[in-house]
Amino acid sequence: MMKTVKERLETLRKDMKKNGQNYIFFTTADSHMSEYVGECFKEREYFSGFTGSNGNLLVGDKDAYLWTDGRYFVQAEKELAGSGITLMKMGSSGVPTLFEFLEKTLESGDVLATDGRRISVTNGLKFEDVCKKNGALFDFSYALQDSLWTKRPMQEFGNVWTLDEKYSGESTENKIAKVFSEMEKKKATDFFLSKLDDIMWLFNLRGCDIKCNPVAYSYAHFSDGKILLFLKNGAYATEISDYFRRIGIETRDYETIDDYLKKQAEHTNEKRRILLDFSANGYSIYQAFSKLGEVENFENMTGLWKAVKNETEQNNLKNIYLKDSVALTKFICYIKQNYEKERITEASAAKKIDLLRQGIPEFIDLSFPTISAYGENAAMMHYEADENEDVILERGGIYLVDSGGQYHGGTTDVTRSLILGEVSPEVKKHFTLVCIGMLRLQNARFMSGCTGRNLDILARAPLWNEAMDYKCGTGHGIGYMLNVHEGPQNISWQKRENVAEAPLVPGMLVSDEPGVYVAGSHGIRTENILLCEKYAENEDGEFLCFHPLTLVPIDLDGILPEFMTTEDRRNLNEYHSKVYEELSPYLNDEEKNWLKNVTKAV
């Protein structure tokens, strides 16, 4: 693989030389700023070998650099080894950001090229800025030639289907009326959307164009009371376009978007005021609209609306999380009881849990490729088991499984770490600290207005007390029958650049997943999904709390109660008694007995 990457870079550099380009920048996104992207968009992976979901690759005449975040440090080191690409660990002390690096490195007259459709407006403006500062040229019209990526896959389009109101809980008419009303408040004539999950939510559509993400490639343009929805011709039934036409939505072919944008840029109209989320649209779109009128950076209202699950969605979620929890609990029971009796590997275990999920009638797809990692592999936060280098689950290690499903009724995401046989007291201590932190956040009660930055320390303090940390956020939002990661809320102590902090609101989901990652040794993560709810309201204001949707036992074999306070033990025991109570009706006698035992009070 590494030899291949080197060769690919060599070919690319020849082409760069021919075209007078000093740097080419590749990132992870597709034209919709998606986190997970279709195969045809994986240029960064093609030229680096790095498979993580977040990475920026800068290829220079001689050197190349890849920036990624703490979830992927271990994995990236492994995948980049031998490629000649320097790993830039984002957020580590002394490591410059991409733009700090460019500010130091770019020389006057240099040409920096990138595909303007694949970088956000925010980043495009930063490239503009740093190039201007250093006297370099920013060429955003770059498009990778087919000859440089032989056998590049085609963009894939699957069926598009509509979501019944018993699943969506709110009609498309209602949602689009809210958009227009918000545009009026903002005195905007136009609102353009590229973000696939936002478009899916808004039009009550679902697709299957990106693996594990039930979205369809699309764009939407609201302007002067009109709505244009760009969808791949032939991917949807005529009933859908007929219905849309009846409620004032005109469908256009997805493939015509580039021409459409070109046309927007042809006429200047000073009265047009275009709302565009700079973090969720391609820089090329901004370039087109900024010729038409005044473009305003605007955090998608759809993002916030989508994040706050309505009553229908909440009820469906509770039902689905229960079924998903039953499946995972059965899986855990199987692993714990059988790993010494039969040959279970990372890959076969992943297949097992995936099959259990597929047995749930509402199942549609996985919500992400199952992370099934034993021993030191679990130290890689987003590890994917490799059938060619399969690892056997055996005594004396920890097995981590992070998995979830897409169902009619919700998207799940859950992690458990299982203690197989005896592990060292140090590892047990780590396991206990992670458990304590997860439960403290789950049991938080807090003032309305708090954001994840206020709450993060609840999950992290047990580790910080021991001078340990995990290099990622504690939690993310989760879609409803949509992407497993969504905003705007998250749980993280650090400020995110250019991203407004979103207060937690009743109806929002967040994951709660502290961890310990010791490279070359072990990885531990325990993850529940929490639903934010109102807890009290009085003269001091409104108070919120969390309701755990995930109901799966936490392995008591890793718990050292002496590190827990009375409160921590109560947290664990109350959670476990709820787990037993809710799951036991769905288990057979053997599983029920097992669950009774593994949820006993400590």
Added chain:
Amino acid sequence: MMKTVKERLETLRKDMKKNGQNYIFFTTADSHMSEYVGECFKEREYFSGFTGSNGNLLVGDKDAYLWTDGRYFVQAEKELAGSGITLMKMGSSGVPTLFEFLEKTLESGDVLATDGRRISVTNGLKFEDVCKKNGALFDFSYALQDSLWTKRPMQEFGNVWTLDEKYSGESTENKIAKVFSEMEKKKATDFFLSKLDDIMWLFNLRGCDIKCNPVAYSYAHFSDGKILLFLKNGAYATEISDYFRRIGIETRDYETIDDYLKKQAEHTNEKRRILLDFSANGYSIYQAFSKLGEVENFENMTGLWKAVKNETEQNNLKNIYLKDSVALTKFICYIKQNYEKERITEASAAKKIDLLRQGIPEFIDLSFPTISAYGENAAMMHYEADENEDVILERGGIYLVDSGGQYHGGTTDVTRSLILGEVSPEVKKHFTLVCIGMLRLQNARFMSGCTGRNLDILARAPLWNEAMDYKCGTGHGIGYMLNVHEGPQNISWQKRENVAEAPLVPGMLVSDEPGVYVAGSHGIRTENILLCEKYAENEDGEFLCFHPLTLVPIDLDGILPEFMTTEDRRNLNEYHSKVYEELSPYLNDEEKNWLKNVTKAV
């Protein structure tokens, strides 16, 4: 008093009518954006009767509105009663901010007048903006006529003195060299400072122009390698100006500043790039410099440098806090043992603790007027005892004392709440929750890079768990022989508008002062001052913790151990055993026995 305020407003309104003004805005600041201001600057107090340290008064043709924050809600309600002024509770739901209010209220053609020297640049720009939006005129040249404030006091100037290096720990030469180097980095030609405590720190000066704040009225202008320091002529010894001259600092008369600024505005020089902290300079200064060249909003570097106490300062602080803690502990012993035997009142108790501080050889002044509050008076966070309405300390209530001193070697600030006789279980529970929160924050260990927004929940969670909250921050920075409140760090879960969050850094001080305030019933606050220190450094990064400088017992008569976790009890017992160990050498036998008993383990 209320009658007087009404009459004053009437006179003011007559003058407004004559001059065609629809609104006059008065705030709390002097020309240096000081938090506590000299008597001559108290226009807002004169026209409202409200004596708190934070308040914005908007006087209209018919109505008047006063905005203040949660610390002052109870007090402001009391002080404004009958004045006809509407109290606007900042941060309460449904209450518009000053500028939201103006946006709704200002009509086209309205004239809004204010003294541009007394409002920050930030606010000046907001007034500009809202007036422009609504078609109103913003007149910032307003200066209150003497006839409208009869017997207005003169601005007071006291002696200015220099701080020896055994107190400052760093020479003036060093500090100013750092300023120039920072200006060079920012490619700035000018840097203008109005903030008094920053100027005092930078030039190692101290004064006594504002009660309890050892500062002297001054301005400083760094430009092209030159330094002008504006100080009141005659307020300092010629040795000081001679010394300053030798190190390249020219002193000018404070009274010439208006003329000096006028001259700056006369010439435009495109090459001049002026650094100005928009939150810490008057809007008039911005107006002058924006005519001269390009003005950049810039958070004072001096503010951050000043906040990080050097080794000399830290050592002096430890010594001073010990002496201050001894004085307060003796006071507490006296109150607890004598309030039933003799007549002790809020005012006499305040006098008593003030005298004890004055007995410390290093004493200079109080750091703020002692808050000595019994029973329901303690629900007012910044209550000041009134000799005319004195209240006797008696059984069955809580007595709160928040006090501190200015010393050669540091500035102190500490609060304790004393249980006198029996109080209800509910009050004891409140007392216990406050104590738990204070100690949890004090014992925090956290990642370098954390700000007060990350930590606040540690102090507040015990109350949030019970659906209670206090409507103010948990902690503030503290000056060194300077203002008792200083930035840039603080402990608060809420975002402050226009203020960058400052990460905690070893050497910084913060107060840790959660509380419970039940209007008409009781107030509880327990406050320690914490020094931020490094705790560990490893491959996960740098970890910080706090070292409590304050060593004063927390009243066990208010503690209900059943509400504390094992960890909370350990926090309390460890703190108390440290208090006993450190203080006992300075107490007489009777006090020592008493302290032994009140610091026993729970």
